Each structure stands twice: as structure tokens, then as C-alpha cells.
């Protein structure tokens with residue numbers, strides 16, 4: 001069994017990402033090595049808990065912990081304050097104190113909500129990320145963005161709160177439904193498109209093996225993605241500057257998720273649509289060319305992701321975009337493609353003009 005580690009360097013908040021196949025049963029040892037002890041609440045959902053909680057529980061008990069399960073309903077539409085309250089209820093009923101900790105076992109929805117609960121319960125208890133979707137393994141479990149949605153905007157309530165460790169077992173992806181797997185590929189494309197041209201070429205050349213979930217291609221894609229994200233987060237933990245590049249494709253992507261009520265499109269699908277439009281907008285600004293746009297669209301298509309921006313009136317898009325976290329008085333910070341593997345950030349006052357490039361009048 002080959003196990004890789006990737007460091008997320010953040011001073012006294014530094015941690016390791018441990019990545020391998022069939023390593024879920026090492027969670028107990030990992031928590032021991034972090035100096036954690038006592039009661040641990042494992043936050044999961046009604047899909048993931050029946051698949052993986054038992055293995056996690058056995059490993060934790062063998063290492064001397066007292067695990068309890070907090071099982072939430074499944075879905076992006078539950079990433080809200082009502083579900084967050086269910087976590088707090090479980091933590092209070094389970095008697096978790098400041099010597100306890102929490103494990104997020106599931107996809108990005110569980111990771112974001114459990115992380116926010118850990119950040120706020122008793123003003124903060126430690127937590128460990130055990131991501132079980134491709135998207136959460138390559139993106140959401142790393143970097144400490146935690147939070148919930150509001151009906152008027154994605155992730156509007158949240159905190160930067162780093163985990164103590166991330167344990168990625170790619171074997172858990174064996175049970176992941178195809179559409180969810182493809183959604184994870186959407187965020188992987190993002191890293192290549194704006195941060196690493198060689199990685200983008202690797203994705204173009206390995207689309208087949210990746211679609212077949214070939215373990216070698218998959219482990220390389222997950223490891224590269226985590227390394228890229230770790231580097232960006234280490235440079236700019238709280239998105240004062242370069243970290244905003246990780247929002248490539250998200251301005252329109254988040255708007256699509258919000259307008260469609262957090263159900264019609266998966267996050268990675270919405271990001272894929274947003275990346276294609278962001279490339280077209282970037283070309284309009286003169287930052288990238290036809291070939292860059294064509295390569296992004298071709299890879300999105302090859303990896304089975306949607307391309308079409310859903311049509312809503314411009315006013316609906318404008319209302320949602322006005323709540324984007326990158327909006328300031330000086331305009332919306334738009335993340336542009338500046339040629340494959342490169343980015344440029346541009347403040348845009350006239351958001352309507354961006355929408356017109358996308359065919360939204």
C-alpha cells in the first residue's frame with residue numbers, strides 16, 4: 001500500500017493530507033498521532049454512514065476513542081442552518097466538551113457543515129476531514145473554508161477554520177455514483193485551467209483512464225490537485241489575494257446553483273459551466289484566445305460535464321451576483337483565464353456586460 005503525504009504549511013495551523021487506497025481503517029491511529037483523545041463525533045449522512053461508519057468506528061474504538069455518530073439528511077439542499085442545528089444538538093446531547101473532537105465523514109456538504117460546527121461549537125473544537133467524494137478529496141477538505149448556504153447565495157455564512165488532518169482513501173470512490181464522480185472532475189479541470197498547464201495537458205491525455213477510474217491516473221490527479229490547492233492556501237489562507245483564483249468558474253457557477261435552488265446542478269457541474277463562460281469573458285477582455293477557450297470546452301465535454309448556462313432573466317443573475325463574496329464597491333473581482341495554466345483577476349463594475357458576453361440579456 002503506497003501512502004503519500006502532502007503538507008499544508010500554515011504555521012501553527014499546519015497539517016498533513018494523507019492519501020492512499022484502503023487506508024480508512026487507519027483513522028484511529030491517525031487521530032492518536034495528532035494527540036487527540038476522548039469522545040469523537042463522526043458527522044456523516046444517510047448515504048455515507050451505512051457504507052463507511054462501521055469501519056471508522058471500529059478503528060477509533062481500537063485506538064481508545066469513544067465515537068458517536070451524528071447522521072444528517074443527504075443533499076446540497078440540506079446545507080443550511082436547520083441541518084447545522086442538528087449537528088449542535090448531537091454535540092450537546094453527546095456531551096462533547098473542549099477535550100472532544102469531530103470527524104467529517106462524507107462529501108463537501110458534510111465537510112463544510114461539520115467544519116463550521118467544529119469552528120463554532122464551544123468557540124472551536126478540533127476536527128479531521130475524511131472526504132469520500134472525488135470533489136471533496138481534491139478540493140473541499142483542504143484549506144479550511146467551512147460554512148452553509150443561504151437561500152439568497154452560496155456559502156454566505158461560514159468561517160476559515162483548518163482541520164487537524166485530512167485522510168483521503170481513494171477506495172471510497174468505488175461506491176461513488178457516476179454523476180458525482182464527474183462533478184469532482186470539474187474542480188480538477190479548474191486547477192489545470194488556471195494554475196498548471198502541464199496538469200491540464202495530463203488531464204487531456206488521460207481523460208479515458210480518469211473516466212474509467214483507473215487508480216494510477218486517479219491518484220495522480222488527486223495528489224496534483226491537493227498539492228496545487230495546498231500551495232495556494234499556504235500563500236493566502238484567508239483569500240486576501242491569490243486564493244481567489246480557486247474561484248475560477250465559481251462566480252457564474254454559484255449563481256447557477258443558487259438560481260436553480262441547490263438541486264438541479266451539482267457543484268462541479270455548475271463550476272464546469274462557469275469555467276466555459278469565464279473563458280469566453282476572458283477572451284473578450286483579451287486575456288486568452290480561441291484555442292484556450294476551445295481546450296477548456298473540449299475537456300469539460302470529454303469529461304462528461306454540462307456546458308450550457310441555464311437561461312434566467314439578466315435581473316435574476318444580477319441579484320444573485322450582487323451577493324458574490326468577491327463584490328466590493330469597486331466592482332466584482334472576476335477570475336479570468338490568461339492562457340491555459342494562467343489567470344488574471346479583473347475588477348468589473350458592469351456585471352451586465354459580463355452577462356451579455358454569456359448571452360444573458
Ligand SMILES: NC(=O)c1ccc[n+]([C@@H]2O[C@H](COP(=O)([O-])OP(=O)(O)OC[C@H]3O[C@@H](n4cnc5c(N)ncnc54)[C@H](O)[C@@H]3O)[C@@H](O)[C@H]2O)c1
Pocket residue numbers: 045047048051074075076079106107108109110112132133134135136139140141142143144145146155172173174175176177180183184267268
Ligand atoms: N470548502 C471548500 O473549499 C469547498 C470546495 C469545493 C466545494 N465545496 C462544497 O462542497 C459541496 C459539494 O461537495 P460534493 O460534491 O462532495 O457533494 P456532496 O457532499 O453532496 O456528496 C455528493 C453525493 O455523494 C454521496 N457520497 C459521498 N461519498 C460517497 C461514497 N464514497 N459513496 C457513495 N456515495 C457517496 C453523498 O451522500 C451525496 O449524495 C458544495 O456544497 C460545495 O459548495 C466546498
Ligand SMILES: O=C(O)C(=O)C[C@@H](O)[C@H](O)[C@H](O)COP(=O)(O)O
Pocket residue numbers: 139142143145154155187239243244246247250325
Ligand atoms: O478553497 C477555496 O478558496 C475555493 O474557492 C474552492 C472552491 O472550489 C469552493 O467551491 C469554495 O467553497 C468556494 O468558496 P466561496 O468562498 O466562493 O463560497
Ligand SMILES: [Zn+2]
Pocket residue numbers: 139187250267271
Ligand atoms: Zn468549488
